[in-house]
Amino acid sequence: MSHNFWGLLFVVMCLGGPAKAHPHVFVDARTGFIFGTDGQLEALRISWIYDEFTTLILFESLNLDQDGDGQFSDADRAAVIDGETNWDREYKGDVYLEVAGQDYPLGRPEAAAVTLENNQVEVSFDLPLSQSVRIEDTPAFLRLYDPVFFYAYTILPAIDPIDLPEGCQAQIVPFEPNAAENALQEKLTALGREEVPTQENVGRLFSDEVRLTCG
Amino acid sequence: MWLRFGIIVLCILATGAAAWSIVPWFDIRRWAAGEQHTFQNAMAGALRGIQAGDPKAVWTLCSATAAYGFFHALGPGHGKVLIGGAALASGATLKRLSILTVLSSLAQAATAIFLVGGLYFVLQIGSADLADLTEAWLAPASYAAIAAIGAVLVFRGARSWQKIGQTKQAAHDYCGHAHGPCVNDVATLTSTSDAVALIASIAMRPCTGALFVLVIAARFDAFAVGCLAVITMGLGTAAFNLTVATSGVAARRLAGLGARDRQGVQAISATLHLTGGVLIIAISIGMLLPYLG
Numbered sequence: 014m015s016h017n018f019w020g021l022l023f024v025v026m027c028l029g030g031p032a033k034a035h036p037h038v039f040v041d042a043r044t045g046f047i048f049g050t051d052g053q054l055e056a057l058r059i060s061w062i063y064d065e066f067t068t069l070i071l072f073e074s075l076n077l078d079q080d081g082d083g084q085f086s087d088a089d090r091a092a093v094i095d096g097e098t099n100w101d102r103e104y105k106g107d108v109y110l111e112v113a114g115q116d117y118p119l120g121r122p123e124a125a126a127v128t129l130e131n132n133q134v135e136v137s138f139d140l141p142l143s144q145s146v147r148i149e150d151t152p153a154f155l156r157l158y159d160p161v162f163f164y165a166y167t168i169l170p171a172i173d174p175i176d177l178p179e180g181c182q183a184q185i186v187p188f189e190p191n192a193a194e195n196a197l198q199e200k201l202t203a204l205g206r207e208e209v210p211t212q213e214n215v216g217r218l219f220s221d222e223v224r225l226t227c228g
Numbered sequence: 229m230w231l232r233f234g235i236i237v238l239c240i241l242a243t244g245a246a247a248w249s250i251v252p253w254f255d256i257r258r259w260a261a262g263e264q265h266t267f268q269n270a271m272a273g274a275l276r277g278i279q280a281g282d283p284k285a286v287w288t289l290c291s292a293t294a295a296y297g298f299f300h301a302l303g304p305g306h307g308k309v310l311i312g313g314a315a316l317a318s319g320a321t322l323k324r325l326s327i328l329t330v331l332s333s334l335a336q337a338a339t340a341i342f343l344v345g346g347l348y349f350v351l352q353i354g355s356a357d358l359a360d361l362t363e364a365w366l367a368p369a370s371y372a373a374i375a376a377i378g379a380v381l382v383f384r385g386a387r388s389w390q391k392i393g394q395t396k397q398a399a400h401d402y403c404g405h406a407h408g409p410c411v412n413d414v415a416t417l418t419s420t421s422d423a424v425a426l427i428a429s430i431a432m433r434p435c436t437g438a439l440f441v442l443v444i445a446a447r448f449d450a451f452a453v454g455c456l457a458v459i460t461m462g463l464g465t466a467a468f469n470l471t472v473a474t475s476g477v478a479a480r481r482l483a484g485l486g487a488r489d490r491q492g493v494q495a496i497s498a499t500l501h502l503t504g505g506v507l508i509i510a511i512s513i514g515m516l517l518p519y520l521g
């Protein structure tokens with residue numbers, strides 16, 4: 014068997030990865046970009062609105078609303094924030110920022126808040142960049158996805174958007190099946206010439222993204 | 229013999245690829261995920277209704293879980309891989325396969341009920357840990373068991389091919405009047421032990437959604453309602469998987485049309501075993517890969 018055959022098999026299996034699992038948790042997400050006064054991108058604002066079923070699971074697993082009044086107490090809010098933003102080191106919060114074609118390292122959540130509306134829990138927080146960065150010619154991409162697709166993220170427009178610096182624009186690019194198929198096709202064609210691609214590049218083919226351009 | 233083998237495999241692959249390419253998988257998946265989302269919300273609403281003591285909520289919940297089971301099954305999952313592959317390879321009738329499909333879905337529901345009944349009530353293990361247990365241990369164990377069944381199919385197919393070769397050399401001596409052994413050798417799923425292995429490997433891994441329904445129902449002091457809802461969810465899953473079993477059997481029949489004599493039937497059956505087995509192994513190992521990394 015040639016290298017190409019194994020490479021192809023590997024890609025097919027990996028591509029099966031994000032697409033094969035069943036989503037169990039549906040998350041409507043809203044995003045924002047926070048710039049400093051010097052015009053550099055400093056942090057991301059992320060908010061996750063969980064579906065009603067997942068909200069019930071959260072009530073059960075964190076033993077929330079013990080008085081049964083349908084409202085969160087301060088202790089409930091603290092429990093949700095701890096569970097949602099106190100991540101393991103390996104977990105990246107399913108948030109991926111690409112600056113100048115590279116994965117950009119992010120810090121840990123700050124300024125977290127939680128609300129309960131229409132039977133849905135919403136968690137929001139800021140995610141600082143490890144270092145502020147100027148967005149120049151190449152657009153930056155913000156993608157939210159779970160590599161194993163247990164969580165299905167849909168990016169919605171922000172309700173009250175954070176102002177962007179002069180000349181910057183953020184645009185939501187919803188996941189397009191055809192785009193993913195074309196990208197997959199390109200990957201498979203490229204495989205004849207190149208090495209086996211890394212798996213982490215695959216999940217993003219299937220995600221919504223926010224495209225940030227400046228200048 | 230090898231020419232015939234090659235032609236059969238090529239025909240199967242070509243038909244499969246053609247069928248695969250005309251189906252808009254991405255669109256179907258997106259639509260299915262959307263429907264699943266809708267019914268998941270309906271389940272949540274019904275569960276809140278049960279908490280509030282609305283008697284009609286039981287029916288809402290059961291219809292929502294049945295629909296959820298159906299749409300959840302639309303994604304490519306472990307049970308379908310095995311049922312589809314086995315339907316392609318096995319000598320089992322559609323009726324028998326249908327019974328196996330329904331039983332495996334019900335057994336999967338039973339696993340969820342036993343897990344929650346045992347671990348949640350007796351050992352007080354929380355829902356998050358239950359889901360972790362399922363994802364971290366039961367899912368890969370189930371994929372491994374399914375891959376093993378795929379390997380058995382390949383082994384049977386290969387052995388049968390070898391026998392066909394031997395038979396030719398032995399000038400029809402031992403196959404001529406003894407119809408049984410040669411054909412039955414490769415007829416998978418007609419025995420009870422095969423059926424049990426198939427059901428067990430699927431049932432080993434319960435649906436996480438079923439676990440959650442049970443746990444939430446338990447919190448609302450309605451575990452029995454949760455059990456009923458999970459059983460209807462299993463029936464919804466079975467309803468979809470039946471279409472997979474039917475397609476597998478249809479594909480097998482189609483392939484069988486090419487056979488002119490008994491040896492042809494055997495050759496096709498052996499080839500279907502190899503094809504079905506390799507498919508099952510490839511897909512289940514693909515599912516296992518993330519756990520091995």
